Amino acid sequence: MSNELGLTVKPVCGISPEDEARVAAWIDTEEYRQKNFARQALTINPAHACQPLGAELAAHGFEGTLPFVHGSQGCASYYRSTLNRHFREPAPAVSDSMTEDGAVFGGQNNLHEGLENALALYKPKMVAVFTSCMPEIIGDDLTAFIKNARAKGIVPKDLPVPFANTPSFNGSHVQGYDAMVLAILQTLTAGRKVEGRCTGRLNLLPGFDANTGNYREYKRILEAFGIPYTLVADISDTFDSPNDGTYRLYPGGTKLEDAADSVNGKATLTLGAYATAKTFAWIKEEYSGVHASLPMPIGVAKTDAFLLKLSQLFGKPVPESLKAERGRAVDAMTDAQQYLHGKKFAVYGDADLLLGYVSFLLEMGATPYHVLCSKGSKKLEKELQALLDASPYGKAGKVYMNRDLWHLRSLLVTDPVDAVIGDTHGKFAARDAKVPLFRLGFPIFDRVNKHRVPLVGYQGAINLVTELVNKFLDLKDETCEERFFEMMR
Numbered sequence: 001m002s003n004e005l006g007l008t009v010k011p012v013c014g015i016s017p018e019d020e021a022r023v024a025a026w027i028d029t030e031e032y033r034q035k036n037f038a039r040q041a042l043t044i045n046p047a048h049a050c051q052p053l054g055a056e057l058a059a060h061g062f063e064g065t066l067p068f069v070h071g072s073q074g075c076a077s078y079y080r081s082t083l084n085r086h087f088r089e090p091a092p093a094v095s096d097s098m099t100e101d102g103a104v105f106g107g108q109n110n111l112h113e114g115l116e117n118a119l120a121l122y123k124p125k126m127v128a129v130f131t132s133c134m135p136e137i138i139g140d141d142l143t144a145f146i147k148n149a150r151a152k153g154i155v156p157k158d159l160p161v162p163f164a165n166t167p168s169f170n171g172s173h174v175q176g177y178d179a180m181v182l183a184i185l186q187t188l189t190a191g192r193k194v195e196g197r198c199t200g201r202l203n204l205l206p207g208f209d210a211n212t213g214n215y216r217e218y219k220r221i222l223e224a225f226g227i228p229y230t231l232v233a234d235i236s237d238t239f240d241s242p243n244d245g246t247y248r249l250y251p252g253g254t255k256l257e258d259a260a261d262s263v264n265g266k267a268t269l270t271l272g273a274y275a276t277a278k279t280f281a282w283i284k285e286e287y288s289g290v291h292a293s294l295p296m297p298i299g300v301a302k303t304d305a306f307l308l309k310l311s312q313l314f315g316k317p318v319p320e321s322l323k324a325e326r327g328r329a330v331d332a333m334t335d336a337q338q339y340l341h342g343k344k345f346a347v348y349g350d351a352d353l354l355l356g357y358v359s360f361l362l363e364m365g366a367t368p369y370h371v372l373c374s375k376g377s378k379k380l381e382k383e384l385q386a387l388l389d390a391s392p393y394g395k396a397g398k399v400y401m402n403r404d405l406w407h408l409r410s411l412l413v414t415d416p417v418d419a420v421i422g423d424t425h426g427k428f429a430a431r432d433a434k435v436p437l438f439r440l441g442f443p444i445f446d447r448v449n450k451h452r453v454p455l456v457g458y459q460g461a462i463n464l465v466t467e468l469v470n471k472f473l474d475l476k477d478e479t480c481e482e483r484f485f486e487m488m489r
Contacts, residue, residue, distance in 0.1 A: 300330060
């Protein structure tokens, strides 16, 4: 055959239309599904990102902080572009642009030159350093590199430079987020603990959460209680700042002084147990006050637990305004339950989100039928299974741990569901299975403003009900026969 220039192009191999059709049909079979689930050495379209991306999100959550990638420029571009496409906001970060010579001789010169330039150009209040694959493989010693940078006067002695080792080749964005938050808190709180002193504040750690609306919902709930708080790490303004004609390199973020004084807080509460595992373990050893860990407050039951814990920790009754919100959420769910009752869902994503999705669907009488996590643990598997077992609507559900979105596709085409819940990467599998995808989680590239709509709290429950039910009603109107096209649904 010839291309548009008239040149003869010889195919590497010839595949007939009949062969294409045969294979396309075969990958939808139970036989292929069994072969697909038998593979061990290959991952296809995982439902997670890499550690450094999570570290960058954490760094963006602190006041005046410049995320600094110790590694190649291409890696830094990936982290930035992923955040940029999800939030449709700038994700300013720098890299010391390691290349082949850095891989041979080490990256200290790159790091020192990069720090010198970054401080001169961007004047941050803190530089958060994290690694990509290359420096991790060759074993760069960031402790020594940063110590040497201070000794040379490249880094001022009073400038915080927390660093985290975040190799891209293991873990996920969740572990990277955890590592960076831990490094930042360890750096800022060093020497700040005062015996007998209490700030009276709550330290709230939401974990890896790329929904700015959730952060604002947490603040609104705490302000309704009248509870002073430090939100760690607060990206609500970083990635949802007003467009008023002025560009701000460092909009929002947790105040460094508040983060430093968090070690003297009255209580510390994490709402992303799997996304803050190491940080919370350290906090329990080092922080004053009471420490507690809860799941993300998605759905009514988990929101109830969150509000009751706040009431217990600070001796305050649940505000009447929030009780009224609960009533409205229950009413909205009751009004809509007939449209979700009995429907089967496939859900995938981060551990903390999955626990919320499953709990909410069970509250609505729906079945979380395929529950898939591409980076999970035995503990998470048991926790998800316990949720399913505790409800009559969860009996048919099954948990698939450490599986990817190509596994999900096999599930969807051989054991169908009514809808899928997850991020943008699942759209191809959902399309092949001819079922709707509800885009929740991270990243979402192909819809706008999803990150501004809260999914936590009672208002989040109302938002979830509204989105799911109205989509099903839209589909019914769009696909029904003319005689069933009715005014009322």
